[in-house]
Amino acid sequence: MTEKRKLPVPADSDWWRGAVIYQIYPRSFQDTNGDGIGDLLGIARRLPHVASLGVDAVWISPFFRSPMKDFGYDVSDYCDVDPMFGSLADFDTLVETAHLLGLKVMIDLVLSHTSDQHPWFQESRSSRDNDRANWFVWSDAKPDGTPPNNWLSIFGGSAWQWDTTRCQYYLHNFLTSQPDLNFHEPQVQEALLDIAQFWLDRGVDGFRLDTVNFYTHDSQLRDNPALAEDMRNPITAPAVNPYTWQEHLYDKTQPENLLFLAKLRKLMDRYNAAAVGEIGEDLRGMEVLGEYTGGTDHLQMSYAFELLSAKAPTASYVKDVMDQVASVASDGWACWAFSNHDVVRHVSRWGIGDAAARMYTTLMMCLRGSACIYQGEELALPEAELAFEDLQDPYGISFWPAFKGRDGCRTPMVWEPDEHHGGFTEGKPWLPVSHEHLRMTVSDQEKDPAAILHHYRRAISFRHSHKALGKGSMEDLSTDGTVLSFRRKVSGEELFCAFNISPDPAAIDAPPGKWQQVGVELGSTGTAPDGKFHLGPWQPALAVKV
Template identity: 50%
Template sequence: MIRNPDWWRGAVIYQVYPRSFYDSNGDGIGDLPGVTAKLDYIASLNVDGIWLSPFFTSPMKDFGYDVADYRNVDPIFGTLEDFDSLIAEAHERGLKIMIDQVLSHSSDQHPWFVESRTSRDNPKADWYVWADPKPDGTVPNNWLSVFGGPAWSWDSRRKQYYMHNFLASQPDLNFHNPEVQDQVLSDVKFWLDRGVDGFRLDAINFCFHDRKLRDNPPSQSVAEGSIGVRQENPYAYQLHKHDKTQPENLDFLRRLRALLDQYPGTTTVGEIGDDHSLQTMADYTSGGNKLHMAYSFDLLTEQHGADFFRKTINTIEDKLTDGWPCWAIGNHDVTRVSTRWGARSEQQLKAYMAMLLTLRGSVCIYQGEELGLSEAELDYEDLVDPYGINFWPEYKGRDGCRTPMVWHHQETHGGFSNVRPWLPVYDDHYDAAVTVQHDEDNSVLEAYRAFLAWRREQTVLLKGDIHFLKAPKNSLVYTRSYRGETLVIALNLSERPVTLKMPGATPLTGTPDFVGGQWHGQELQLGAWGVDIARG
């Protein structure tokens, strides 16, 4: 009997990028036993679960997002037994385990693709997206890869092009083939039977393509939540009407949900990278028969500030109706939020944290975010991310947010490993190490721990509605209401003090130390990046 099958509503999920979390065996790469060794630390954050980035068998061309065996652990991360141990130890601590599922594409070294490319009539011939060239030998259409160049590569054996939305070594599976859907769902079931509590679904709107392979139209502007920055990546020059987010995807999501419904207490969160991401989020989470929740790239861009946050949140609330959002301001694919949003103080980072953790929905926190880590500046010679190597120097890729966790400020390689890591530890991160911030009253780490501990006791924050109130420039005021209880959240998102009119609100006691302003009757004064939470 599952005590709370809806545990995911309002849950906080801590994202672990295993190869950069903790190296347990001295090879310079983090691993599953390393995650297990640090479970007490994760539990101390007062989060509800862990999202593990891919650890499956892979040639690591895209660091695990190119899967060669969906049912096994890559040796650099450990074994299936290590994974089973991790699940058992996490559950002992009350932590759920969600794993990253990369369904839309595989590695070109997966046995399915190895067979598919041998001929046009083998049993796996139609498991991937193949197309003949145009009469002049050029690619079938104008679709582009997220990582640069055409979304098509030539295969001399079949004398056809195959489609890849990402690297050429990541061919797209053909979800129009029912056998592919059946196999993918069988692989998902494999992990459900092993005890996982849910899945983060990578690029879930990329599963289907237009059968007619029609050209994408040009984009007049970069829409909200779209992928690629126009100045450096031609991917954003197109409106991606035909290469992803096809209507057939909804039926597949219904099949996926039906499978998870057989395992009460499991959940899904889908990554939505689309030209109209907010509408897609609504479509994919409505009705209670598709994804449990979804997040987009809207709060993972350089845009920020009170007006942007208010508009984005209100738009999502208007579109989602009965859907459920999952919020994130950082992950393994984007510049760390401290750098991306120009944080210049710990109080500023705490204000962003307070906003993130008081919105309606669930939350993902990326490892190191609780330390306030900045984006690492790496030399070109240190880069390993193909995305950054392709677009250097205008875009430096994702390595800067993937450098190792810094556990100890006085140990070699920050206590991550006793040998040179796969990416260098960034010098500026030593001052933010766990050992520096642990039990330090004003640290970002202790603020996260305190706020998360307080938040999990506030049912109104886990389940309540949200409504924005009028507020001065560069500030946000909104209410969270549930079954007759109302909290009022006030945020000053600027360096200048602000006075807010708070009619009907009264100061709230028992909140974490960094929360609180000066009350004068019905007026609240907040200092730079100040936060207060009142009773409505």
């Protein structure tokens, strides 16, 4: 292990507000040693591409030591790099490279659970009276030998696994190899805060907190009630998974969670660091977003699931989502995303073409909140089709063929249209490179001025060029048929934004006042002599008040 060192912290403690964050899935970004798996030096090598997009930060999915049963989300050592990804020295190189390019670095902290190979769990399961006996969630069986309650794992089946050494059940909200930590134990909280400080001292600028509302559980272990079929949320889990059949009142989103987050926030504030929390909440998503990000005591941002929807967002849907934010989370801050490492890529999920993909990108860059784009999204990569024998994801293997898992969005990034797997590796990639993706590489799109890659750069640049889009208010949100419109305001600037979320033309009246067309490079239209904005299919209208 190399000596840890403290790198300079950013001067702007509010840097995260309105930021654009680029998510990197390390296994699939760039391999430098020919083993077919991406690594930290590969990320460092490709950071100039990320910086060229104009984003503010990178979020790096887990790279800690792990048995890789869930590809790094099962951690066996929080303070070291898994050898397949490199070393702590490689991580330091990555951070230094990012900072030289003007990029913040956010790492994915998985605090709700560990690997069953973590020394903490190995000690905890060894007896009922060791020093870490209470560090995980253990419970006796019911008199008939069944689990303590009806809680379900999001990956299928009971959330309880029998352990023959302790002759008790342990809780696992995910895989059986991912036992849940017991946040009711003060020593657990202190150990996790020490881990966060370890990485802050190495120069990270913040965290993405995995499954942040799963940290604490109901200490009485009460059963979850059933949930009516018409209230089940397909964003949380696929319809074939009975996890959605419960109202998760007791296994997550407990009030004690906020007490731990307050401690974490106090630590982060010493470093001007920021966190975005992944809140998987079926029924009260926006309400919990407000609770977790309102004020200055908890998280700065919540990773919002609403635009990870199965169907393409309509004008009325986006309005409803933003109205909910204004109603129950006006003091909170969302981080919006269309795609990530857990869902079908949105151009496939929504079945949209190039024009619609461009419009949705521009829309995201105009919404109040921060924005997160997933590697390959800037190329408009579709979901990769894989044969069953190529699957690696245990979630997809379990529910095949009704649910094909998450491998299709995790295939390697494509850099060059060559025979070496798109420039990702000289070896055999851990997942096959999509032949369709090889026609959409970074190299090819760099050479094509009309490619969507350049649209992403222009849209991000437009966001940064208008301070109202970063930190301004959102007002006069309305819909007129298929057109969504709103105003973004900050001291010294007011911007009108309208989007025709439709393959058919539409027209809306211009708002009162004098407006100057902007965003021509994004396909924005101006006002016509009749005082209307005439919008083509999937076209925005963007104007600044003069």
